[in-house]
Structure formats: C-alpha cells, structure tokens
Amino acid sequence: MKLYGYWRSSAAYRVRIAMNLKSLAAEQVSVHLVKDGGEQHSREYQQINTQELVPSLMIDDNGQQRVLTQSLAIIEYMEEVYPEVALLPSAPFDKSIVRAMALTVACEVHPLNNLKVLQYLANELDTTDEKKAAWYHHWVQEGFSALEKQLEQHSGLFCFGDTPSLADICLVPQVYNAKRFKVDMSPYPNIERINVHCLTQQAFIDAIPENQLDAS
Amino acid sequence: MKLYGYWRSSAAYRVRIAMNLKSLAAEQVSVHLVKDGGEQHSREYQQINTQELVPSLMIDDNGQQRVLTQSLAIIEYMEEVYPEVALLPSAPFDKSIVRAMALTVACEVHPLNNLKVLQYLANELDTTDEKKAAWYHHWVQEGFSALEKQLEQHSGLFCFGDTPSLADICLVPQVYNAKRFKVDMSPYPNIERINVHCLTQQAFIDAIPENQLDAS
Numbered sequence: 001m002k003l004y005g006y007w008r009s010s011a012a013y014r015v016r017i018a019m020n021l022k023s024l025a026a027e028q029v030s031v032h033l034v035k036d037g038g039e040q041h042s043r044e045y046q047q048i049n050t051q052e053l054v055p056s057l058m059i060d061d062n063g064q065q066r067v068l069t070q071s072l073a074i075i076e077y078m079e080e081v082y083p084e085v086a087l088l089p090s091a092p093f094d095k096s097i098v099r100a101m102a103l104t105v106a107c108e109v110h111p112l113n114n115l116k117v118l119q120y121l122a123n124e125l126d127t128t129d130e131k132k133a134a135w136y137h138h139w140v141q142e143g144f145s146a147l148e149k150q151l152e153q154h155s156g157l158f159c160f161g162d163t164p165s166l167a168d169i170c171l172v173p174q175v176y177n178a179k180r181f182k183v184d185m186s187p188y189p190n191i192e193r194i195n196v197h198c199l200t201q202q203a204f205i206d207a208i209p210e211n212q213l214d215a216s
Numbered sequence: 217m218k219l220y221g222y223w224r225s226s227a228a229y230r231v232r233i234a235m236n237l238k239s240l241a242a243e244q245v246s247v248h249l250v251k252d253g254g255e256q257h258s259r260e261y262q263q264i265n266t267q268e269l270v271p272s273l274m275i276d277d278n279g280q281q282r283v284l285t286q287s288l289a290i291i292e293y294m295e296e297v298y299p300e301v302a303l304l305p306s307a308p309f310d311k312s313i314v315r316a317m318a319l320t321v322a323c324e325v326h327p328l329n330n331l332k333v334l335q336y337l338a339n340e341l342d343t344t345d346e347k348k349a350a351w352y353h354h355w356v357q358e359g360f361s362a363l364e365k366q367l368e369q370h371s372g373l374f375c376f377g378d379t380p381s382l383a384d385i386c387l388v389p390q391v392y393n394a395k396r397f398k399v400d401m402s403p404y405p406n407i408e409r410i411n412v413h414c415l416t417q418q419a420f421i422d423a424i425p426e427n428q429l430d431a432s
Contacts, residue, residue: 050365051320061309070323073315080308092296093277099289104267106319107286111327120354127341138336149266 001026002058004048006033007212010110011071012055013173016212018075020203021164022082026057030214033115072106075166087166098160101150101167105174109143113177133181140178144188147171151190157197164198172198176209217242218274220264222249223428226326227287228271229389232428234291236419237380238298242273246430249331288322291382303382314376317366317383321390325359329393349397356394360404363387367406373413380414388414392425 003019003026005012019026031054032039039045040052049056049069057068057077068074079087088095111117113136121127121135154160159167175195178185185192198204209215219235219242221228235242247270248255255261256268265272265285273284273293284290295303304311327333329352337343337351370376375383391411394401401408414420425431 051324051362053324059309066309068309068312068316070316070319072323073312073319076315077308077312080311092293093275093282093284095296096284096289096293099292100284100286103286103289103322107288107323107327108267108269111323112333117328120351121341124350124354125337125341125343125347131341134340135336138340146267 001060002029003027004029004031004045004056004058005054005212006031007209007215009033009054010114010173010177011053013176013207013209014071014169015055015057015074016207017169017172017204018078018087018166020206021085021087021169022078023085024078024082028213030212032214072102072166072170075169079166087164087169089160089165094160097150097154098165098167101147101154101159102170104143104147104150105170108146109139109174110170110177112139113181136181137183140174140181140183141187143174144178144183144191148188148190151194155190155194157194159194164201164203168194168198168204171195172204217276218245219243220245220247220261220272220274221270221428222247223425223431225249225270226330226389226393227269229392229423229425230287230385231271231273231290232423233385233388233420234294234303234382236422237301237303237385238294239301240294240298244429246428248430288318288382288386291385295382303380303385305376305381310376313366313370314381314383317363317370317375318386320359320363320366321386324362325355325390326386326393328355329397352397353399356390356397356399357403359390360394360399360407364404364406367410371406371410373410375410380417380419384410384414384420387411388420 003015005028031045040054046052048067051069055071055074057074059066059068068077075087088098118132121132151159156162158164159171172195175191219231221244247261256270262268264283267285271287273290275282275284284293291303304314334348337348367375372378374380375387388411391407
C-alpha cells in the first residue's frame, strides 16, 4: 500500500493513526500542500486523486492498483478488510455514537478550518488575521462544546469506553490543529484528558505530524 | 421512530431519502431552523441533540429510547439494522467509492454552505451578498467538479451503477441547494443527469423539501 499524505494534514493524520492501530504498513508519499501552490494540484497527483486532496491510499485489489480517497471512507474500508484491531464497537447503536462523534469533527469543524478555506478567507474576502483566528476558534469551540457533552455520556479512557475508536482518530488531529491555533482547551476537560491519554499510545505517537519524514 | 428535521435542511433531506428507499416510516417532527433564532437552539431540543443540529432520529433500542445524530451515522445505522434495500454495494472497494462520493458532498461542500456558515459570513465578516454568493458557488463548483470526474468513471443511472446508493442520497439534496443558489449546472452533465433520474423515483420525490408538511 502507498499512502499519499502530508505531515500536517489532519485527514492524513487520521489515516496514519488508523493504520498504526491496525498494524498496517504503507509506503509514505509526501504531497506538499503549500510548496509551488500545492503539489496536490499537480497533473501527476490529479491522476491519483481527482479531488486534489490528501490522503489517497493506493491498494492492490486482486492484482489491480486502486486508489481510495476521503479519510473516513479509507478507514471504513480498512475496518472491513482488516477487522483487527476494531475501530468501531460492534453494537449498531454504539457504532452510530462513535461515527457521530467522528462526523462532528469531520463535518462540523475540520471542513471550515482547513488550509483552503483559510486561504479563501484571506485572499477573496480580505479577512484580517485577527478575524481569521476568530473564525477558526468559533468553529472549533462550537464543535468541541458539542463533543464535550457527548463525551460526558460515553467516554472512558477514550472517546467511547476504554478502547480507541474512529472518534479518537478524528479527535486527536483536530486537537493538534486547535492547539496550533492557540484555542483555549480549558472548557473541554474530557477532550483534553482523552487527547493526553491517546498520546501515550504508540499508534498515536507514531502518527504525530512532527514524527513524519516530511515534517519541516 | 421519530425524525426531527426541517424541510429545507439538506442533512434531514438525506435521511428522508434513505428511509423512503428502505420503506421505513417515522413520525416527522419539525424543528424550525430560522424562527425565533432557530428552534434547534431551544432548551427542549438541546436535550435531544446536544449539537443543536437536525436531523435527529429517536429510536427504540430494546425498549430504551435512544437518539441518533449526524445524517451519515444515522444512515449507516439503518444500513446495518435494516439491510434491505441496500444503500451501499457489497464489495469493500466499491463501498469505499460510494462513501467517498458521499463524503465529497458531506465534508467538502455542505459544511461550507449551510445556514450557520452563511450567517457567520454576513454577521461577523460583513460579507456582501455578492461575495457570499461567490463563496457559495466556489465550494459547490470545487466539489461538483471532483464528483463529476468520479461519476465519469463509476456512474450508471445513479452515482454508482444502476441502483441508488448513499452517494445519490447526499448528491440530490446538494443539487437542490445549488439550484436554489442559482449555480450553473452545465459543467456537470453527469450530476445533472443523475439528479433528474433520481427525481423520477418515488423515494426521492417523497423526500423533496416542498413535499414536507412543514414547507412554507
């Protein structure tokens, strides 16, 4: 398998954690999201991922090279094809709780705060750095407040009980990101506690952006 | 089952289509997203959905009332508990393609263009109507361009082959939305063709916003 990613991409970070938890290895190919206007827009990478986004996972599917895209679709694929270690609980209702937590990050926070959106705000809407920071903080705070309440109900050592799941896989990269943008984490004690615990685990440590070969 | 939704919410629209395709019935409860600053923020609704978003699906889980949130998590739950009619293909790779298409809408387009984001642009960033429209169009165009290329490869009568799937369930509400905001659909012949075909199907027709009891 080949994982096309970028050290600081939250979506690639998610897939790295999932692969580590499942002890899956992949060759890492770096797609620099900033250099030369973004290597994800190169003609070569467009052949791999028409969305011009990372991550992409190239797999061998019965002798054919295939490309998987969208981090959550990639992780659900792995969950099906490599069921050990499970990243979703087995009961349908429990599974829906974990997926809902993951989607709170993946649909309510991350899409509003990623690089291309911050670039649009600055370039097209002449948003000042101060207002851009307020935008960033606003969506993190809204999402984390909702998540914090879900965690009060369902968390143990991890987001859902005492084993890592898709929810932690989405949460930890988002917290990494939030801290980079200096979001005050004190209103979210459960998120903070779970993030700290996750980062004691080797699968999470090995996936940290700064521990990637292309980190700069 | 009770589905808390709103006629114009794209996320509620997705769940309505999925339930219709699976012939599942639910009592519809309207949560007006605009009236009085948004009924989703009422104390009563917060008890049901801490994220203050629609849709929420209240179910009976072995005698206990439980609430499911996040449209994609709700639909995946239904897919597991009510496997007929299947909304995902059976092969893992095919499934990942359908999920990736759905996530292109759910993570790349819809989060940037929903009501709360457009309100933030107007209220906090003093974005003009013209620039707000350009923002809206930009993210639709980016997402639809990517999706159009995926459809060239995988579509039949529907997004993936000749049966409706999670991808169509996400696409149709997004096209409804895009048309409302006067996005030119001519660069996306496959999206347009599939949308037209979907809207000949009863499950999709019955889910159209204007066909809901709370439409105004």
